């Protein structure tokens with residue numbers, strides 16, 4: 001469940017809001033020593049939103065001189081744990097100098113924040129609510145924690161930051177020791193069987209799968225540098241079943257089966273006839289299925305000008321495959337057995353990238369800069385506002401971007417964001433997914 005922190009200077013009504021959100025349920029008191037000593041946590045419910053709420057109010061009655069210093073540390077800790085922050089001000093008093101250091105902590109965290117203008121019962125404190133704009137924390141939500149007014153508006157403001165029912169926030173985590181699943185896919189005669197047989201070792205090839213190679217119906221187990229892999233290779237399996245046919249077409253069904261099986265797909269090209277139409281459609285498949293990609297340039301032993309061709313093909317890959325920009329391009333020879341180590345290093349590397357999780361605070365710091373450098377355009381008078389982003393999934397990285405009027409956001413702007421994320425967080429060779437979510 002998401003965690004919501006209530007933050008603000010003393011006496012703005014944080015505890016009252018906490019009690020309002022937690023209701024009759026007894027708040028858990030955290031009695032660990034130090035910074036968290038006075039912090040209260042509870043299970044809150046608002047409409048159908050359920051969350052953990054953390055209150056930083058416990059020190060208000062304290063008479064210690066170090067009150068503000070301790071409160072500051074406590075606030076920092078609460079912000080650190082939070083997914084969303086409720087920054088509370090007293091609407092009737094307006095903004096005081098004492099509000100600003102807390103606002104600054106919130107702003108610097110880069111986390112999503114909802115500005116609460118409290119004590120606004122019966123429409124009181126409108127002036128204070130307007131003043132609150134000057135904090136640069138967005139539009140204030142006026143409410144009265146004590147009288148329970150404005151809670152529906154708080155609900156509306158919080159809702160966009162909660163996962164949607166369809167969001168899988170629980171990924172299949174990487175189990176340690178679980179084999180990394182790799183498919184080797186390519187046009188007929190690209191050299192898939194030759195490569196796989198080389199990887200598995202000649203002696204095993206000669207003696208057949210019974211001796212030494214454990215296999216289930218679709219994949220081969222293999223170990224590289226002590227790490228287990230499962231290899232999927234359609235051509236190889238078919239050949240072992242003696243259905244070898246040199247005129248065979250690439251079967252889309254086979255390719256799809258292999259791609260779906262895999263976490264990382266090696267698209268094997270014949271370096272002497274690279275980037276044919278079929279090669280590109282296999283890459284499209286990898287992108288659509290959300291897998292990580294490595295390009296293998298096979299038959300490198302036949303290439304005369306190796307540095308020249310490598311440069312050329314890397315440029316070509318960047319141009320032809322923008323959807324998986326930066327995918328590793330690895331020259332190799334299955335026949336000669338060269339380049340296989342580099343291939344496997346690239347596989348492990350993109351697999352790590354594919355599993356990556358980027359902290360929300362870092363994403364939002366980046367997002368603020370990206371928007372400042374290049375603000376979203378106004379489209380036919382509609383002001384598009386991007387507020388916040390978070391990574392909702394890995395394998396492949398999937399980001400949700402929240403804001404207003406995002407249905408009008410041009411595709412080119414989404415592309416700008418995706419390219420920026422790829423650069424800033426170093427995510428080459430994996431598809432990047434973005435969903436746009438609108439608040440109400």
Ligand code: GDP
Nearest residue numbers: 188189190191192193194235298299333334335
């Ligand atoms: P597949 O259809 O992708 O499984 O391709 P094969 O492994 O059957 O290879 C097709 C042809 O390319 C065979 O004649 C191989 O000997 C040849 N071949 C495969 N890999 C290499 C390589 O690295 N260098 C050279 N020179 N020939 C290769």
